[in-house]
Amino acid sequence: MKLVRTIDELTHIVKAWRSEGKIIGLVPTMGWFHQGHLSLMEMARGRADKVVVSLFINPIQFGLGEDLSTYPYDLDRDMQLAEKAGVDLLFAPAAEDIYPVGFQTAVSVKNLTQGLCGASRPDHFGGVATVVAKLFNMVQPHLAIFGEKDYQQLAVIRQMVRDLNFNLEIFGHPIVRESDGLAMSSRNSYLNKEERRHALCLHRSIQYAKEMVEKAGPKLPVVKLTDEVKRIINTTPGCAVDYVEVVDKDTLLPSEYVEKNSMMALAVKINDRVRLIDNTRLDLKESVVPDNK
Numbered sequence: 001m002k003l004v005r006t007i008d009e010l011t012h013i014v015k016a017w018r019s020e021g022k023i024i025g026l027v028p029t030m031g032w033f034h035q036g037h038l039s040l041m042e043m044a045r046g047r048a049d050k051v052v053v054s055l056f057i058n059p060i061q062f063g064l065g066e067d068l069s070t071y072p073y074d075l076d077r078d079m080q081l082a083e084k085a086g087v088d089l090l091f092a093p094a095a096e097d098i099y100p101v102g103f104q105t106a107v108s109v110k111n112l113t114q115g116l117c118g119a120s121r122p123d124h125f126g127g128v129a130t131v132v133a134k135l136f137n138m139v140q141p142h143l144a145i146f147g148e149k150d151y152q153q154l155a156v157i158r159q160m161v162r163d164l165n166f167n168l169e170i171f172g173h174p175i176v177r178e179s180d181g182l183a184m185s186s187r188n189s190y191l192n193k194e195e196r197r198h199a200l201c202l203h204r205s206i207q208y209a210k211e212m213v214e215k216a217g218p219k220l221p222v223v224k225l226t227d228e229v230k231r232i233i234n235t236t237p238g239c240a241v242d243y244v245e246v247v248d249k250d251t252l253l254p255s256e257y258v259e260k261n262s263m264m265a266l267a268v269k270i271n272d273r274v275r276l277i278d279n280t281r282l283d284l285k286e287s288v289v290p291d292n293k
Contacts, residue, residue: 001083004091007138013089014052014139022049026141028132031055031092032072033081036176036184040145041085043173052139053082055092060099061127072189091139098134107133109156109163112252116152116265117277120242125156132157136166143169147176149183151265151279155252175278177203183278190274194238201236202268202278205229205244213258213282220258222246233268242267242275249281258282 004010017024025048027040044051055078062068075092082090107129112118118125136144146154154172161170176184181203182196191199209229213220226244233241246255249263265279 001079001087002089003079004089005093007093007097010052010089010091010093010138014050017050018140023143024048024139024141025051026135026139026144027051027053027087028135028144028146029053029055030057030071030186031078032074032186032189033078034176034184034186034188036147036149038081038085039176040147040173041082041087043171044143044145045086047143047171048141050088051086052089052091052141053087054135054139055090056095056098056131058098058127058131059095060130061124063121063123066121067187067190072186098131106130107160107164109159112152112156112159115247115252115254116243116245117267118152120267125153128153129156129160133160133164133166136161136168141168143171145171145173148172149175149185149277149279151249151263152252155250181207183276185276187274187276191270195270195274198236198238199268199270199274199276201233201239202266202276205232205266206264206278206280208232209264210280210282216258218258222255222257225258225264229264229266233266238271240269240272242269246282 014024025044027044029037041051041053057071057073059068079090106126108126109129113125146157148154158170178184180200182199209225212225225246229244230241233239244266246258246262246264247253248255248261250261255262262282263279264282267275267277269275
């Protein structure tokens with residue numbers, strides 16, 4: 001595996017790969033790899049001849065008072081894990097290379113970013129869309145892999161690819177969970193043992209919601225479902241709901257009743273310092289489906 005720190009070197013390598021007819025897969029990350037990240041890399045390995053992983057803690061997707069300065073980072077650790085996963089190139093640029101002096105352009109995906117995480121993090125998805133657009137232009141991949149834990153992010157990227165005519169396929173990978181059900185996240189490393197135990201209220205509330213839907217059948221009122229989920233979370237020590245919503249999985253618009261296309265998304269704050277997200281389909285099992293622009 002090759003570590004690349006500059007855009008010029010990256011461009012030179014991927015241009016040569018393309019001239020050889022190689023299929024290039026990209027996995028954008030902010031590092032501190034866990035099995036969820038490695039599963040994305042393995043998925044890319046199965047679909048591409050060359051796998052590029054970007055490792056960049058993107059400053060413009062963090063809001064005021066968020067964890068930019070404390071986000072976990074260990075390049076040597078992540079290099080070892082990426083190499084074991086079969087990655088060909090790890091791109092780890094400096095912030096000043098991605099956003100040089102005078103940088104003033106942004107990508108905005110409007111409607112999909114209004115609710116869910118976008119409501120409490122209004123600048124977040126603009127930062128995500130901008131850096132991913134830049135990565136697509138730099139790497140020129142044939143495909144890119146994103147995790148479905150960040151479902152709204154995945155929807156935003158798919159919309160951007162369609163709207164801006166990027167010539168690549170986007171794949172979503174199902175949520176990877178710990179053995180006790182907690183969705184894998186780099187931010188789980190912030191939790192102490194007690195907080196880690198309390199964080200299981202996310203998965204517990206998801207399981208309860210699925211049981212409610214199964215028992216109630218079609219047309220379950222969303223407010224009845226979300227009230228129960230909020231109760232489970234808010235009665236767990238140290239845990240508070242940021243949001244619990246049932247939305248259409250394609251449009252992300254709120255639903256009044258649980259429908260065929262419904263999914264539940266939630267964000268929870270643990271002791272007002274660690275924010276975790278999760279989601280689930282409320283009817284059918286998740287599947288890996290390419291989005292063909």
